[in-house]
Structure formats: C-alpha cells, structure tokens
Amino acid sequence: MKKSILAVAVCIFFLGVTYFAFAADQKPPDFVIVKGAPMGGVKLNHKAHAALTKCDTCHHAAKAEKSSKVAQEKCSNCHTKVAAAPMKTKMQAAFHDPMAKKGICADCHTKNATKKVPTKCGDCHKKENV
Numbered sequence: 399m400k401k402s403i404l405a406v407a408v409c410i411f412f413l414g415v416t417y418f419a420f421a422a423d424q425k426p427p428d429f430v431i432v433k434g435a436p437m438g439g440v441k442l443n444h445k446a447h448a449a450l451t452k453c454d455t456c457h458h459a460a461k462a463e464k465s466s467k468v469a470q471e472k473c474s475n476c477h478t479k480v481a482a483a484p485m486k487t488k489m490q491a492a493f494h495d496p497m498a499k500k501g502i503c504a505d506c507h508t509k510n511a512t513k514k515v516p517t518k519c520g521d522c523h524k525k526e527n528v
Contacts, residue, residue: 460476
C-alpha cells in the first residue's frame with residue numbers, strides 16, 4: 399500500500415515537473431491574433447515586439463485577484479471581453495483606453511511614432527484578422 403502511494407506521488411511529481419519545464423521552454427509564436435474588437439482583430443508581430451521589449455512589459459505579474467498558471471499567459475486567459483469577477487480590467491482596457499490615447503499599446507506606439515509604428519486604429523485593427 400505504501401509503495402503504491404509513493405509510486406503515484408513520484409509520478410505526479412514528475413508529470414508536474416515535465417509540464418512546467420515544457421511550458422517554460424515553449425517557443426513563443428511569431429504572430430498572435432488578438433480577436434474580439436468590433437473594428438477587427440489585431441495581428442501582433444510577437445517576434446518583433448519581443449525583440450524590442452521585455453516580456454513582462456505586456457505579460458505582467460499576476461494580480462492577487464487571479465493568479466497565473468504559467469509565467470507568460472495569453473492576455474485573454476485573464477482579460478475577457480467583459481471583465482468577469484475577480485478581474486476588473488476587460489480585454490480592450492488591457493491594451494488601451496476607449497479612445498486609444500493611453501494604455502499598454504497606445505503608450506508605446508505614440509512614444510515611438512517616429513519609427514513608423516502604427517498609430518491609427520485601422521493600422522492595427524483589421525476585419526480579416528478573425
């Protein structure tokens with residue numbers, strides 16, 4: 399009985415270690431399509447953004463309201479179209495305010511506007527990005 403409990407515990411431990419090692423070693427995607435905006439989805443060149451800034455610029459630390467499962471989760475794992483408790487920030491607000499004048503995307507794009515980054519809504523939001 400003790401041996402079978404120990405065997406199960408060891409299996410669970412190694413499965414957990416393997417899962418987290420795999421999740422940490424996964425190669426991030428080159429492109430991500432953020433869906434759900436009425437103006438159309440945003441095709442984000444993740445590879446280019448990752449080369450320009452640190453991961454935690456966008457993938458911030460988990461908040462007390464909702465802990466993260468892995469180090470770099472997708473935004474939509476916590477931020478949904480309508481903020482659902484315990485979250486307070488909906489998906490759109492996680493990127494920019496309603497007029498796209500401030501927020502994580504808008505702040506960086508307007509700060510770097512001289513580098514030919516998109517600064518108009520239609521530059522990022524496209525109907526074909528479904």
